[in-house]
Amino acid sequence: MLVGIPENALVLLIGPRGVGKSRFAARHFDPGQVVSLPQMRKMVCDQPDLLEATNDAAELQALLVEMRLAWGRFTVVDSTNLRFRNRQNLLTLARKFHAPVVAIVFDLPESARAHGERLSGLPSFLPGIPDNLTVEPLEEQLASLKDALPRLGQEGFHRVYLFSTPEERDQAEIQIQKLPCNRKEHQGPFDLIGDVHGCCDELESLLGLLGYRREAIAECPGFTWRHPEGRIAVFVGDILDRGPRILDTYRLVRSMILARTALAVQGNHELKVYRHFKAAKPEPRPSILQTLREIEQEDPGTQRETIRELVEFIEGLPHHLVLDGGRLVAAHAGLREDLQGRDSALVRNQALFGDAHARFDEESDATRMEWVHQYRGRALVVYGHTPVTESAILNRTINIDTGCVFGGRLTALRYPEMATHFVEAQKAYAVQRRSATEWHSQDRPNKKSPILSRVETNRNPEPPTDANGQCVPGQSPDLTDSERETDRGNE
Ligand SMILES: [Mn+2]
Numbered sequence: 001m002l003v004g005i006p007e008n009a010l011v012l013l014i015g016p017r018g019v020g021k022s023r024f025a026a027r028h029f030d031p032g033q034v035v036s037l038p039q040m041r042k043m044v045c046d047q048p049d050l051l052e053a054t055n056d057a058a059e060l061q062a063l064l065v066e067m068r069l070a071w072g073r074f075t076v077v078d079s080t081n082l083r084f085r086n087r088q089n090l091l092t093l094a095r096k097f098h099a100p101v102v103a104i105v106f107d108l109p110e111s112a113r114a115h116g117e118r119l120s121g122l123p124s125f126l127p128g129i130p131d132n133l134t135v136e137p138l139e140e141q142l143a144s145l146k147d148a149l150p151r152l153g154q155e156g157f158h159r160v161y162l163f164s165t166p167e168e169r170d171q172a173e174i175q176i177q178k179l180p181c182n183r184k185e186h187q188g189p190f191d192l193i194g195d196v197h198g199c200c201d202e203l204e205s206l207l208g209l210l211g212y213r214r215e216a217i218a219e220c221p222g223f224t225w226r227h228p229e230g231r232i233a234v235f236v237g238d239i240l241d242r243g244p245r246i247l248d249t250y251r252l253v254r255s256m257i258l259a260r261t262a263l264a265v266q267g268n269h270e271l272k273v274y275r276h277f278k279a280a281k282p283e284p285r286p287s288i289l290q291t292l293r294e295i296e297q298e299d300p301g302t303q304r305e306t307i308r309e310l311v312e313f314i315e316g317l318p319h320h321l322v323l324d325g326g327r328l329v330a331a332h333a334g335l336r337e338d339l340q341g342r343d344s345a346l347v348r349n350q351a352l353f354g355d356a357h358a359r360f361d362e363e364s365d366a367t368r369m370e371w372v373h374q375y376r377g378r379a380l381v382v383y384g385h386t387p388v389t390e391s392a393i394l395n396r397t398i399n400i401d402t403g404c405v406f407g408g409r410l411t412a413l414r415y416p417e418m419a420t421h422f423v424e425a426q427k428a429y430a431v432q433r434r435s436a437t438e439w440h441s442q443d444r445p446n447k448k449s450p451i452l453s454r455v456e457t458n459r460n461p462e463p464p465t466d467a468n469g470q471c472v473p474g475q476s477p478d479l480t481d482s483e484r485e486t487d488r489g490n491e
Helices: 021-028 037-045 051-070 084-096 110-121 138-154 167-169 202-211 246-258 270-276 286-296 298-315 345-353 364-368 369-373 450-454 479-491
Strands: 002-006 010-012 034-036 075-078 103-108 157-163 173-177 188-195 213-216 223-226 232-235 263-264 321-322 328-331 380-383 397-399 411-413 419-424
Touching: 002 103, 002 167, 010 021, 010 084, 010 138, 021 034, 021 075, 021 103, 021 286, 034 037, 034 051, 037 051, 051 075, 051 084, 103 138, 103 173, 138 157, 157 167, 167 223, 173 321, 202 246, 202 411, 202 419, 246 263, 246 286, 246 298, 270 286, 270 298, 270 345, 286 298, 345 419
Parallel strands: 002 173, 010 075, 010 103, 034 075, 103 157, 188 232, 232 263, 328 380, 380 397
Antiparallel strands: 188 411, 213 223, 321 328, 411 419
16 A cells, blocks of 8 residues: 655554554654654653653653644654544644644554453563553553544545555555655756746746747747756746736746746736636636637637646646755745745645735735745745835845836846846736835836835845755645635735
């Protein structure tokens, strides 16, 4: 049996004593990743089997699990985990840190009974006896498991694996699965590119300016762009909608991803288009009309294929990216530190839409930017979503959406060089419907928005040094109420 476990999961081994949980854990996991009561008792009082130390040991275990989850670290709880309340406590804790919980259930009553018989003649405080031996009689533990089995699937586990025979247990293969946002092995150098919104002329000019060259590609029809020195372009989302050459832009970015010369994250506009095509009764939002129009102008025979490929392309985009050993994070609307490298509905929502409470009233910009002012993370966060007149660093964050489609500029940030390059928009292709505090193309070049006037410019920040973050697999794409609110504001 293949047991797939996300890299930042909390794993609960579930089963009575004597079914081989600790042996299983020792075989498959690093000892530092496994948390068990005997181990905690040993730490508390040197005696792994001293039952009087169980309360202290349980307290230590809870603290350790919480700390490991806060660090986003893979953790295995090797206990019987037969009590519903204990499981729920661990599930609640994991939810707090956006960690998925995987249950591995050892439904092996025969092994447990055989083990009980082997131990029946021995005193209960013998070193090496793996669990709290005298706490609950074996038959009670077996009964608890039997009760729990049919309900485990509804308790909130990300996945439940069940061993019903010793062979299944012994032949299981563990596969630790990397989260889509974890691209830490990519060290760049990168060219992070702000919201393109279909401005393909400007994108081509910018790529040319950055030294990328157009070349043929085997993976898809047409051309791609490649940098002779192996630089990687990173698109921070919102490549679709609004502009004059949306499908060209999408195909250019797609070809670069296929050629491994670019990475990209989803923006809220990609998600809008995706939801439109996935909806049972699509009602196009005004903001995606331009994309739909371009698809309608395609040859009727290929439209279906275009939509299929576009949907697949969006599906393949992570909601954010953790790069360069954790020193660099790309997320469309930015991402606070405790959500970086993780995966949950909240993480996706924040990465694509920003603060869910932010609205488009007089204080909208201030609310949307609150995370920036509070940010103390080590990773540099590069984002877009809210156009600014000029990109500047504040607290290791930098907004590179300079409103190209609204007549501004298309900006790229070179990393690790930390230099910005840009091309001016050929014209304003769309009108920004925002309140007076917000940016307008005619404000350039001298007037800055209220947000920008607060931004401290520091073009040569000391690069962050610590590796950080882990992540988790995808959640349902249902819109929350707050997200709906924010989404509407972005149209
Ligand atoms: Mn956006």
